[in-house]
Amino acid sequence: MSNTETLFRLAGLNTEYASCIDADRLEEWPGLFLEQGRYRITTADNYRRGYAAGIIFADSRAMLTDRVASLREANIYERQKYRHIIGMPALRPGGTGEIAAETPFLVVRTMRDGRMDLFATGIYVDRICEDAGGALRFAERLVVCDSSRFDTLVAIPL
């Protein structure tokens, strides 16, 4: 697979990722991760210092599915929606059989009454593998947010 093709497939995975969240097809979002896929959100400060813990943590697709169920119960999507704008991925040296990439993102939030705000910016630090069917899936997505100020209610995927 050439670099150009790899980048295009990664861009396609990111587009799909954003579409699941922004078009409120959240139930399809965990399917973009491997069964043992990890998803974390952290801040640039923590990332630089090597603190791995992060704010939101899931280390399997099942945990992501649980999280989506909680979001549905809380009716989060009744009150706000999101729009991801995702840049081109940059390939990084990765382990055997996986692709490592860093990708800048920006998320705008629109409230029910029409107000918009810049909700988050940062980079995705990803490890990505092909699943049994040959589709690209996240082995790990670490969301590194530029701001350390988080809306404490945030349980929405970034």
Next chain:
Amino acid sequence: MSNTETLFRLAGLNTEYASCIDADRLEEWPGLFLEQGRYRITTADNYRRGYAAGIIFADSRAMLTDRVASLREANIYERQKYRHIIGMPALRPGGTGEIAAETPFLVVRTMRDGRMDLFATGIYVDRICEDAGGALRFAERLVVCDSSRFDTLVAIPL
């Protein structure tokens, strides 16, 4: 035409689209539509409910050209300018001889005095065909805005 090539050509069409608007070459903008091309702006709420009407409507290139003439008379571009940031398109199942795609966008507005604001975010829902010369042109561009709050003066293409 491979998927990679299709996506690249679509991205090129979007770049040209944004450039016509943002660099104030509005007169070239209708030329990116087929002669019977449709252009509509609507909200995510209306789109989800299946209301097709939308806020701004043109169902031919000639109507788009008329709209541009009105904008020139109103001197809209004297007071503000726009910057589109457009994501990668996602291909969708489409009719024969056309490409269907959804593409996220964000528009920032800069006022004459230098103030900037987040003006609009959303997706483009497009049907695209090759014209007689083999160039990609919009058979339909539906602009689905995340916010339902519109500046009532907005007549500027998004």
Next chain:
Amino acid sequence: MSNTETLFRLAGLNTEYASCIDADRLEEWPGLFLEQGRYRITTADNYRRGYAAGIIFADSRAMLTDRVASLREANIYERQKYRHIIGMPALRPGGTGEIAAETPFLVVRTMRDGRMDLFATGIYVDRICEDAGGALRFAERLVVCDSSRFDTLVAIPL
């Protein structure tokens, strides 16, 4: 080199450019320019009127390196960070042996206390060449900002 490949290589150069600035690897930033590379920042108004001077000016890689050293002394990065979101490049007619391109960008600034704001939008107007090793480097990057309001303290690369 096909257009698709050219665009991909340009997108890769832009990704690297943004990453040097946003991940605070500023010292690597001048290396993306040719030794006689020029870097300027100007406003859309000045650009339209043909005023070439611009606000920040460097006409060699050595001057860019000096600028980075000044930024380090001023501890600019202690107080704020940046996130570039860069669109797809549009190829423009260029001279022999060089690629000419225009590329939209948006920069979000995050302050130490977590506040984020839309810092700048505009286009990069670039002339790009291959260096002796075959890597793409900027012969010239002209940053054309939509807003004419500049933070007078801005010495940060855009």
